[in-house]
Amino acid sequence: MKTEPIGLLLVGCGRISAAHLSALAACEPLFRLVATVDPDLQAAKSAADPFGAQAFAAMGEALTQPDVDAVLIASPNALHFEQAILAIGAGKHVLVEKPIAETGVQALQLTEAAEAAGVVLAAGHTFxxxxxxxxxxxxxxxxxxxxxxxxxxxxxxxxxxxxxxxxxxxxxxxxxxxxxxxxxxxxxxxxxxxxxxxxxxxxxxxxxxxxxxxxxxxxxxxxxxxxxxxxxxxxxxxxxxxxxxxxxxxxxxxxxxxxxxxxxxxxxxxxxxxxxxxxxxxxRDLSHYFRAQLSEFAKAINGEQHHCPxxxxxxxxxxxxxxxxxxxxxxxxxxxxxxxxxxx
Ligand SMILES: NC(=O)c1ccc[n+]([C@@H]2O[C@H](COP(=O)([O-])OP(=O)(O)OC[C@H]3O[C@@H](n4cnc5c(N)ncnc54)[C@H](O)[C@@H]3O)[C@@H](O)[C@H]2O)c1
CATH class of the missing domain: 3.30.360.10 (Dihydrodipicolinate Reductase; domain 2)
Known part of the structure; x- marks a missing residue:
């Protein structure tokens, strides 16, 4: 069981990333933000800086950073499948914002890829x-x-x-x-x-x-x-x-x-x-849902009983x-x- 903070890479630093970042801050030391990715590098930097994390414009290089254990994908829907496949292929656990993919066929493919790689694939069914x-x-x-x-x-x-x-x-x-x-x-x-x-x-x-x-x-x-x-x-x-x-x-x-x-x-x-x-x-204050979601993701990664979909x-x-x-x-x-x- 991993006792050190789980190193997290955040992909997509738009609207919903703020909810994930404040949940992340509240869930320390469960997680440590290692890096962020957004083609809008300024958005990636604004998200990364308060956590002392690195900012990248593309996912490939960010994935090779040491200490990345897990990836949280919060990019536009159409990118979820390809980005999740990339993360799983690199042996990372993934929490993908809903919907995890655009089609059922893609979603099943992700499930099979995660199972084969022995990593957690969790869905952002926040509520x-x-x-x-x-x-x-x-x-x-x-x-x-x-x-x-x-x-x-x-x-x-x-x-x-x-x-x-x-x-x-x-x-x-x-x-x-x-x-x-x-x-x-x-x-x-x-x-x-x-x-x-x-x-x-x-x-x-x-x-x-x-x-x-x-x-x-x-x-x-x-x-x-x-x-x-x-x-x-x-x-x-x-x-x-x-x-x-x-x-x-x-x-x-x-x-x-x-x-x-x-x-x-x-x-x-x-x-x-x-x-x-x-x-x-x-x-409505929704922040407790995002905190609970992240801590359930940590439990899943640590092999504990969890409520993550x-x-x-x-x-x-x-x-x-x-x-x-x-x-x-x-x-x-x-x-x-x-x-x-x-x-x-
Ligand atoms: N769980 C919830 O309650 C909830 C609420 C809102 C949105 N969402 C989901 O979150 C996801 C993001 O939604 P949003 O409203 O934050 O959208 P958004 O457009 O505000 O944010 C998406 C971010 O991804 C960035 N991006 C674009 N291409 C990228 C790439 N190739 N790699 C990395 N980042 C890239 C964009 O620049 C933008 O900053 C969507 O899938 C949406 O369905 C979930």
Missing amino acids: RHGPAVRTLMERLPSFGKLLSVEVSQCVFWDGPQAPWWADRSPEEGLILSLFAPHALDFVQLVMGNENPSRVHVEAARHQSGWQAEDEAMMLLAYPGRKMVSVHISYNQPHVHDQKTLFFDRGVAQIEDGEVLRWNGEVLVEPAAGILSDSNKMGG TGLDAARLIELIDRVREQALLNSSDAINPQLEENS
């Missing part, structure tokens, strides 16, 4: 790592037989939050690639190893700053007559985040990712200051997203490519 979800999963067997699940996660992004969002094609997917992994990871967590036997999807685009879908509704049928509905949106200024699970003995609910109720009784509440205004963008969990998720995207294109291409009115 598994909160107390409400953790307690729900512990208490699940006591709630009875699961009948159905409703997930609704609706937020507001006024146009692309990173330049590459604007270029995602309907085939690559926007919200189905960027946001669906969170909602569907929750669904997979509660459904265990089962995959849906049927997948129905409608998708639409309301905004003109991007080309692909920004709202979707999915209906999934699971073995044993279990049903799941998932609604995700980038168009809702009054942020709404609800997960409801219907059992034969009652109803479990997770509100705003933080409050867990069983038949109305509160089982988990967030610490003070976590929910300042849950209906506003930025009204593995490569196989992530590959099943991407395979499901493949099915969802295919259905969205089949059913809703007119709603994804409407003639949007100017400024609508």
Whole structure:
């Protein structure tokens, strides 16, 4: 078991890297940031400097630095597969931001490569790592037989939050690639190893700053007559985040990712200051999820019991997203490519 800090290479120093870096600082001495990579060298330097780490414009040279044990990939989605393959090929453990790859085939390839190399491949399914979800999963067997699940996660992004969002094609997917992994990871967590036997999807685009879908509704049928509905949106200024699970003995609910109720009784509440205004963008403090995610990654690397979604969990998720995207294109291409009115 490794007792020294795990040497980490951060690839991609954009928006979400700030959350990873502050988690890293909070998780010391579990990890030590050794190097950062970003083609924008100034961004790489700004991330590296506070940690006394080295900054690189490309991944190849950074990977050869001594003391790099693990790589955290936080680059645009389209780069995840090739960068993860590179890291695994160099014998490094990897934590890849969601989605770990663009297709199920690629995700499976990553899983097999990691297994062959004997390294950890973990997926950045961040919102598994909160107390409400953790307690729900512990208490699940006591709630009875699961009948159905409703997930609704609706937020507001006024146009692309990173330049590459604007270029995602309907085939690559926007919200189905960027946001669906969170909602569907929750669904997979509660459904265990089962995959849906049927997948129905409608998708639409309301905004003109991007080309692909920004709202979707999915209906999934699971073995044993279990049903799941998932609604995700980038168009809702009054942020709404609800997960409801219907059992034969009652109803479990997770509100705003933080409050867990069983038949109305509160089982988990967030610490003070976590929910300042849950209906506003930025009204939730998400930092504890990133800290927990990183410490679970360390446990996985150190061979301890952990809650990190593995490569196989992530590959099943991407395979499901493949099915969802295919259905969205089949059913809703007119709603994804409407003639949007100017400024609508
Ligand atoms: N877990 C979460 O809750 C969460 C939240 C937001 C984003 N994400 C994921 O994080 C990833 C990054 O998203 P973001 O919003 O930070 O995007 P971003 O565009 O702000 O950041 C990406 C960074 O990667 C850099 N980059 C581009 N090409 C690169 C290359 N070849 N090598 C290294 N770096 C490169 C860019 O210059 C940029 O600084 C995405 O996959 C996204 O899905 C996850």
